Amino acid sequence: MNQHLIDLKLKKLIELCSETLNYKKIAVVGFILLSNRVDEIGVRFGIKPRNKEKGEKIFEYMNIINEILNINFNIPLFKESMIEDICTIELLFLRKRGDISLPYIKDILTIYYDLRSIDIPDVFQVISKDQMFQGSSLKVLSFFSGKNNEIKGGKMRPLILQKLREEERQAEMSLAQQFDRTTFERTLQLKTIRQSIENQRSGKIRIQGALKDNINYIRSKENILYYLIIGWLLLFIMLGAIIIFESIIYPEITVGVSPYLLLVFGPCLFLILVYRFYKRIRR
Amino acid sequence: MYTIKNNGIVMNLKSGFKGLFILGICLSFLSLFFEWYSFQARDLEGNLVVFWNLYLFMGWNTIFPPNSWFNVVFMPNGDTVPFVMNVIYIGIMLISVYSVIFSDLEYSDNLEKGKKYAYVHILLLSLSGFYICIVPIYYLVSQELFFPYLVYMDFELEVTFYYSIAVGYILQCVAFNAMFPYSIYYYFTTTHFNNQNNTSETVLQTIITQVQESLDFDKLIAEEKVKLQLEPEEKKTIVHQEEEVNQIYNQFLETRRVK
Numbered sequence: 024m025n026q027h028l029i030d031l032k033l034k035k036l037i038e039l040c041s042e043t044l045n046y047k048k049i050a051v052v053g054f055i056l057l058s059n060r061v062d063e064i065g066v067r068f069g070i071k072p073r074n075k076e077k078g079e080k081i082f083e084y085m086n087i088i089n090e091i092l093n094i095n096f097n098i099p100l101f102k103e104s105m106i107e108d109i110c111t112i113e114l115l116f117l118r119k120r121g122d123i124s125l126p127y128i129k130d131i132l133t134i135y136y137d138l139r140s141i142d143i144p145d146v147f148q149v150i151s152k153d154q155m156f157q158g159s160s161l162k163v164l165s166f167f168s169g170k171n172n173e174i175k176g177g178k179m180r181p182l183i184l185q186k187l188r189e190e191e192r193q194a195e196m197s198l199a200q201q202f203d204r205t206t207f208e209r210t211l212q213l214k215t216i217r218q219s220i221e222n223q224r225s226g227k228i229r230i231q232g233a234l235k236d237n238i239n240y241i242r243s244k245e246n247i248l249y250y251l252i253i254g255w256l257l258l259f260i261m262l263g264a265i266i267i268f269e270s271i272i273y274p275e276i277t278v279g280v281s282p283y284l285l286l287v288f289g290p291c292l293f294l295i296l297v298y299r300f301y302k303r304i305r306r
Numbered sequence: 307m308y309t310i311k312n313n314g315i316v317m318n319l320k321s322g323f324k325g326l327f328i329l330g331i332c333l334s335f336l337s338l339f340f341e342w343y344s345f346q347a348r349d350l351e352g353n354l355v356v357f358w359n360l361y362l363f364m365g366w367n368t369i370f371p372p373n374s375w376f377n378v379v380f381m382p383n384g385d386t387v388p389f390v391m392n393v394i395y396i397g398i399m400l401i402s403v404y405s406v407i408f409s410d411l412e413y414s415d416n417l418e419k420g421k422k423y424a425y426v427h428i429l430l431l432s433l434s435g436f437y438i439c440i441v442p443i444y445y446l447v448s449q450e451l452f453f454p455y456l457v458y459m460d461f462e463l464e465v466t467f468y469y470s471i472a473v474g475y476i477l478q479c480v481a482f483n484a485m486f487p488y489s490i491y492y493y494f495t496t497t498h499f500n501n502q503n504n505t506s507e508t509v510l511q512t513i514i515t516q517v518q519e520s521l522d523f524d525k526l527i528a529e530e531k532v533k534l535q536l537e538p539e540e541k542k543t544i545v546h547q548e549e550e551v552n553q554i555y556n557q558f559l560e561t562r563r564v565k
Contacts, residue, residue, distance in 0.1 A: 032523035039530035048526060059518040067510060072517040247323050247491045254486030258479055261439050262454070269447045279456050 026139070029056075046128060047121045053131040054081075054116060057109070060138045061085055064100070067143040068092070080117075082110040096210055098198040100141070105134060142204035144211065187217040248301065256294045263287040320412075323488045328406060330484025331399050334434055337477035338362050338392055342441060345382060345451055346468040355465060356380045359472065360445070362387050362437075382449050387441065395437075398430045406488075417496050424496040427489035434482045441475070 033052070040049045061081050062073055065088050073084040085106050089099045112127045194210040197203070266284055270277040339361070347356035356377050359367050365386040370377040405423035442453045452458075452469040459466045 029523070032527065036523060036527050036530065039527060039534065043530055043533050045530065045533070048530070052521065052523075052526065055519050055521050059521070062517045063514050066514050066517060072513070244320050244491070246494070247320060247487050250487035250490045251323070251483075253490070254483045257435075257486070258438070258483055261435065262479075265439060265442050265447070265453055268443060269453055272447060273450070273452075276452060276456065279458075280452070280454075283454055 046125060050116065050123050050128045050131070051121050053128055053135060054113070054121075057081060057131055057135045057138070060135060061088075064088065064138065064141065064143055080110075081113055082106050085109065096198065096207070096214070097195045098202070098207075098210075100202060105137070109134060141202060144204045144207040184217060187213055191217065245305070249298065252294055252298045252301070256291055256298070259287045259291045259294070263291070320491075323491065324406060326484045327488035328403060330481040330486075331403055331430070333477045333484065334481035335396065335399055337474040337481060338396070340474035340477060341367075341472040342474040342478075343446055343451060344468070344470045344472045345380070347380065347465045348468070350464050356467070358382055360386065362392055362441075362474065363389070382451060385445055387437070387445070395430075395433050398426060398433065401426050402430050411492060411495060417499055420492070421496040424489075424493040427485075427492050431482070431485055431489045434478060434485060437478050438475075438482055442471075 033056070036052060037049055040046060058073075058081050061084055065084060066072060068088060068091070070088055070091055073079050073081075085101045089101055089106070092098055092100050108130060112123065112131055115127065116123050191210060191213040194206050194213060197206050198210060263284060266280050266287065270280060341359040341361055343360040345356065345358040345360075346354060349355050357369050358377075358381060360382075361367055366382055368377055368381075372378065402423070405426065409419070409423070411417075411420045411423075446453055454471045456469040457466060458469070
């Protein structure tokens with residue numbers, strides 16, 4: 024939903040609820056909005072979604088986001104005081120089953136708007152070689168060191184790495200003071216370039232940390248069932264191919280082995296149908 | 307069916323396939339010591355006159371003494387899978403088991419190391435596929451040993467020949483399938499996650515919609531409006547009934563999937 028529309032409807036709801044004195048509804052709506060925003064931030068940073076079924080709380084998830092960003096970029100996205108406030112209010116909210124006082128409701132809505140003001144960077148963007156040194160003093164060094172491919176083994180490599188580290192540190196310091204989308208993306212780029220030069224790899228975006236925290240990974244795990252079907256399919260095809268090969272070499276045994284062909288290719292057809300069915304269900 | 311919301315199921319699914327992979331390796335290992343092919347012949351009285359079993363490590367074996375000439379005449383060509391290859395296969399199995407038991411890809415932050423193991427898993431799978439395909443084609447069919455099962459009556463010799471794959475081969479087929487999902491999953495995870503550098507906004511939006519709690523503002527506003535209209539002017543200072551208040555909270559819990 025459009026943010027402006029949310030604001031209008033929230034305002035309307037608050038007006039009505041204050042007339043009916045139904046503050047609990049505002050509290051619940053405030054918490055859902057806050058929860059959704061925190062979820063969105065996590066997903067946009069490529070972190071696994073909050074495990075609501077296991078009762079993972081908003082402030083716990085915020086701590087995870089902070090931890091991951093700290094490991095990767097030395098920046099905490101959320102202020103400690105903000106997490107503490109949410110912790111207090113959320114625990115109270117859950118204990119009192121949503122019946123919290125007005126100041127807390129105001130705090131929740133304030134925090135929600137604070138979080139909404141964060142411009143989340145695109146951590147999935149691809150960095151082209153042309154972009155690598157754009158808007159940086161490194162452009163000059165890059166020019167002197169020739170093509171980007173030559174940087175990896177070139178004489179300028181240590182100097183470029185040193186420059187990159189300096190710029191990265193400056194960006195991180197600036198981020199620690201005030202979170203800013205452009206600076207974050209720049210830090211991400213610098214980090215990628217530095218790692219690319221250090222590890223002699225191309226411009227891939229690599230988020231450090233465990234794979235289990237990555238949302239794409241969690242989604243990809245579901246494919247394992249497909250592989251099971253493909254495995255059986257492949258086996259039957261291999262067996263069928265051997266029987267066909269045998270029939271070509273010894274045509275006189277074709278009648279003898281033809282039931283096996285049916286036994287092998289019949290399940291193949293069945294597996295293809297299962298595969299298609301499963302794919303449709305997943306869609 | 308298995309959406310991102312069901313992390314627990316997906317997690318167990320992966321652990322299940324990991325267990326299946328280890329079981330597959332065990333079966334594949336065992337298969338090397340069982341007979342892969344059986345070639346027998348019986349006379350009209352049903353007496354066994356030819357008996358040859360193919361073992362990957364020992365080649366063709368028989369229960370008859372070397373001087374039983376009829377059995378020796380039908381001895382298949384002595385060629386079998388080279389011993390070194392079997393040893394290499396066992397070595398690869400050991401590396402695979404080690405990588406699966408002692409290094410969990412999910413908790414590792416070094417995917418490069420995982421990539422090496424991924425190649426080992428793929429090699430293991432390829433070798434298993436090689437055994438399944440090449441052994442029958444190269445060592446059996448070429449010697450007129452029919453695949454997978456055939457009974458042939460020779461009226462001149464008055465002997466019935468039985469050609470059949472045996473336990474070892476079947477175990478290898480089962481092992482291939484048990485190893486396949488996890489090996490491929492492991493390979494794709496290590497390669498895909500190093501190479502993945504573009505997640506489109508559409509995909510992100512879909513994921514965000516899946517994880518977020520639904521909020522129907524219109525319904526909530528309508529409810530409050532109805533409440534206002536129903537209540538008389540003087541009773542606007544409402545003391546909400548406990549039941550109604552709890553209902554709102556319960557709805558919230560439902561949207562969070564806590565309840």
